[in-house]
Amino acid sequence: MKSYLIHLIRHGVAEGNMLGQYIGRTDSPLCEQGIEQLLQIKQNQEYPAAQAYYSSPLTRCVQTMQILYPHAKPVLLDGLRECDFGDWEGKTAKELEGDPAFLRWMESGQQAAPPNGEDSRAFLYRVCSAFEQLVEELLRSGMTSAAVVTHGGVMMALLASYGLPRASAYEWMTEPGCGYTLRVTPGLWMRSMVAEVIATIPHGEQSAPREHTVVDLAREAANRAYGKEHSPEN
Template structure:
């Protein structure tokens, strides 16, 4: 049976990451330090060889794809945009700690809705549909290795939601420019709606380095 590898990689460091701000849909770029880090990672460690790159529409992800996979065919996938933080956008945890809506959102877990933002359940449906569409496209195009350049919140919740082994989202927190390789088979996905979390990206790099997640359901411009 043919197996398909998808390499989920978080975008490069942004100023919002450095400041600890909740930035979901704001189209902030990779900062200068982040670009330098991406080039160092690319030149020092081994990123997987891929036949196609799928990318979040946000600039920080498209910039990351250009650094890590400059010569690869790239397809923008709206489903892989970051969680919409609504009224919390641009704020830090310190600024929000006394906000009652924020407290309810945190204690409500993934099913909660951010005021003016996205419902957690709908977010999960969106990213699962996104990985389904990628898998279908890979089978159709006979692509067996592809990269998805996206956000930490997408990676954490997607792997926790339908990945094996089963772990909490925080266990799949990744640093900028880092990620996980998942392995999918038609039988495993169509029958069980799950995939195997297989390896870390890039080879030889510590996966937890520069992770930005603070909580299973709270992701800072991931």
């Protein structure tokens, strides 16, 4: 049966990331270290080939796509933007630690909306709608693979919503320039709207991990990069 591969890749390190800022809607470009890191990863490891290309319209994602796939002319999907942090955009957790609204937001598991920002339901609806549109376009196009550069929070939301094996959003955290390959089988997608997560990106020495190890690899990467503490989405 024909299947389709979607490669979800997190953008490189942006200037706001280096400062520990919340940069959801903020159009923070890649920092010099982020560019160098992506070039080094690309030199030493393999990014999967694709026939179609999609990206968040924010500069840090478009720049990442240009570095990893210089020949690509990606379709920019507004729905793949990061969460809008409202009044907290450009601020650090340290700067916000005395804000009662920020403390409530943290205690709620980031379910409530930041002041003048986007709540979790609105964010999830937006990114899932964009992803479903992307899948439908891929199924209609005749092409069988797509590379998608977007944000960490977007990827976590999508993988927790559609990914098999099932795992929490936290367990799908990944480092800048890294990601996951999803296999969409039309019958399974139409019936249950799920996609198999079959590999990590980029491909190094272990380029084809067994399917049941992918979540274990994701958990190890999340713990190595973030531990159990909160880190600003980007």
